Amino acid sequence: MPNTKELARHEEAVKRFTGAHALCAGCGVPICVRTILNAIDEPVVVINATGCLEVATTRYPTTAWNVPWIHVAFENAAAVASGVETAYRVLRRRGKISREIRFVAFGGDGGTYDIGLQALSGALERGHRFLYVCYDNEAYMNTGNQRSGATPFAAQTTTAPTGEKSFGKPQRRKDLTEIVAAHHIPYVAQASISDWHDLAVKARKAVSVPGPSFLNVLSTCPRGWGHPSDQSVKIAHLAVETCYWPLYEVIDGRWHLNYIPEEKRPITEWLRPQKRFAHLFERGNEALLAQIQRQVDEDWEKLLRKCEG
Amino acid sequence: MIEIRWHGRGGQGAKTVSQLLAGAALRGGRYAQAFPEYGPERSGAPVKAFTRLDAKEIRLHCSVYEPDIVVVLDPTLLHAKEVRVTEGLKRQGILLVNTAASADDVRRQTGFAGKIITLDAEAIARSVGARFSNVVMLGALARVLGGITLEDLEREFAQTFGEKALATNIAALRAGFAQIDMEAPS
Amino acid sequence: MRVATTHLTLMTGAEAAAHAMRQINPDVVPVYPITPQTPIIETFAQFVADSQCDSEIINVESEHSAMSAAVGASCAGARVITATSSQGLALMLEIVYIAASMRCPIVIAVGSRALSGPINIHCDHSDSMMARDAGCVQIFAENAQEAYDLMIMAQRLAEDRRVLVPVMVMQDGFTITHSAEPVALLPDQTVQEFIGEYEALYPLLDVDHPTTQGPFALPDYYFELKRQQVDALDAARGVWLELQKRFAEISGRRYEGFFEEYKLSDAEYALVILSSTAGTAKVVIDRLRRKGVKVGLLKPWLFRPFPAKEIAQALADKRAIAVLDRAISFGSWGPLYLEISAALGRYLQQKPALYNYIYGLGGRDTPPELIASVVTDMQSGLDPTVLRYLGLRE
């Protein structure tokens, strides 16, 4: 089991991801990247979808990365990873390389839930051995907070704004983790940047399975969510404590819950500190809040049943 | 140059025989080209395929409009509304038809004034245990054309058919080839 | 008679391309089926299944992913070939641009097919012409033999350190991909020696020397990186000429210069045609020559980089030239015509009359008579400022 000192020793040996990036102050994404890369012992090659992480870490001729890193486009990180991983297998078979390498693809929710879903599904179905990490900050943050398939119900975004006849996004978010689990890959998990130990353990498990693996990591976005930069980790953790973002894993088709809060906190505790939900606390929107709580409760109960079975 | 048009129905192997003939011709020292006509048709629809043979390199890459020989693999095509098997067939050309009917019957049906050869390829195929009559027609055409040897055709067959199908297909080929010698062409 | 053809095997253009792939034995082949390219990858898959070569095929879920996987594999350090047609090329085009910018020497076999809509499966060149500005070398094959030869040359051309861009090898859909013709194959070993080993310049899998590939370039650097691609395509001209000499040595087949000239040097009238229709045009030229008409053909192999100067020189003394285009740039004229027109304008003081005909869209057949009618048009001195259509009901 990793502890902070062990992870830190890893980074002392080689800083795989440096601070040479232009992500916003308090961004959750680099926390996700550092934790995962520090948890993996083997050499790593990173594949990156277009998004905040990509544009902010590789402004030519600078780079934040001390591992081999490739970006091609927005919707194809999983397909690019398929090519890299296949090249690795054949070049090893043909005796041209000898090192053991792990492959980690990073994509945001836009690049994963939406435009990249087809490429992801194809790569998972084909069984390439790589870890796909979705850093999920629940909207197209790279272009300034437009709604995505991951944006939660009633959140305000620039393309689902609040207004006279609008309360933000009218639809629910899709359950990508469950969609991925339906591909029958050996390892699927949901994690949060706040729960670093859980995330590190999952990263290790994910790269150790002999096939595709997937992590859906909730990553806060202070700008898009509208909270102070120093609250990033705390708000991510509130998502876990309210059971909005449960920590669980699906290993070879079996569902396991990794964390059950001692006391399930009301969803308003997660919503209230975020400006994207501020309108929900105005008079008259009580029903919306109740609806959100009901959805969280139902999803949680469903998950509990899955994890029991 | 000799241009041949094959008429069949999807699934009857018109494309296959067009290529087998070309392959055997190439083995025999003639340049050859074979190509099918493609549409969205599936099994059963009338289809066409073409073979060109020449003593020198074939550079034409367009369709065949005035064939020297037309081979009809399926007798029902003679009265299919959407097909006119004699279209563009040269007056001095040859119409080779798989049918139990006589050449005179075919002449009446098609109005073609040139040379007509008929053979009951289906019956011949059955008699040697073959499923398809296309190879019987190929054998007959090879005999009509001249310069295409059974030996070269059989070498092509060996590359095209699996072990099981090879023997019966060769038997069908030979039977078709022999049939032309037996019948006096009309 | 037998001697002349014993070295030849009857095969379709698709099979010829697949044989080239088998002999190249690339590391990775990411593919997605589309008519009329499909028999290329089917034939190749059978070669792999029969252990005649041992490439890794990735049966991806779209052409977009085919090219994405190709870029990933190529950057990783692998030798990569893919194949496509029409809508498939359209779907992968976003990534074809990126493949060129990331300097991936991927060979792309294209079975030329019309773009939708309406949907059509037959040949024209609208697909490859759509990709002409992507930064790839583009080579057009006339027949199955050329499709085979050019695939092998393409591999070497793409991987030359002075070039390092994708190379597209076009053969006409159905007319060549599905047409069986005599092809002379080279011995496997000869092909391997010709192409040599591939060593990537910056292999991503070199974990001891990490590289960042595909970064974000702003106005301060983007322009310089694009300018490098200009040099790559320019360098491809010289490398192509070198390769032809080497290829002639191993095959006896000559691809001299950037284009084939057929009875062109003394011709008064010239036809400029890409790919399979050029073959039909040769038959027409032979017939017309017998009647005393001095007509010849210029058939470009290379469309990108475009050999403008050489073509202008070859056409300088003609009375009239007709460019036959199997694609159209709506609102303008045929893409090949536009290139030739620019070339003549750039390099010649006295310009021959230059005609443009659009032909064969969506697989419309182009028999010899239609091509002959173009020569008649030129002889009668029709107005060259009118765009004309061949074989169109109008």
Next chain:
Amino acid sequence: MKRYQELPIGGVIPGGATPQLVQTGGWRSGKKPVFNEKLCVNCLLCWVHCPEATIVVERSQMRGISYDHCKGCGICSQSCPTGAITMAIELHDDSHRPKSEVSEEVCV
């Protein structure tokens, strides 16, 4: 800046990270984290949660904060269970702002 002929082809950046070229310390606007070693229990939660990897750790010991890349987000002080990191007022002083900054707004 280099001419096009001098740049590696394909936009490749060889040689790994370039932290010296991207110093984002100048992003701090008014506050910076200050480390009080006496209160530190070396849990390294500040290190694990720092988005910029600016917490200096040597032989698994928290040694302080490197300000070259610290954007002053304050996560470290929030993560610290003992109050060993606090956010202090930082006077605006241009002489401390790094010369090569990357722009904050980059949208694709």
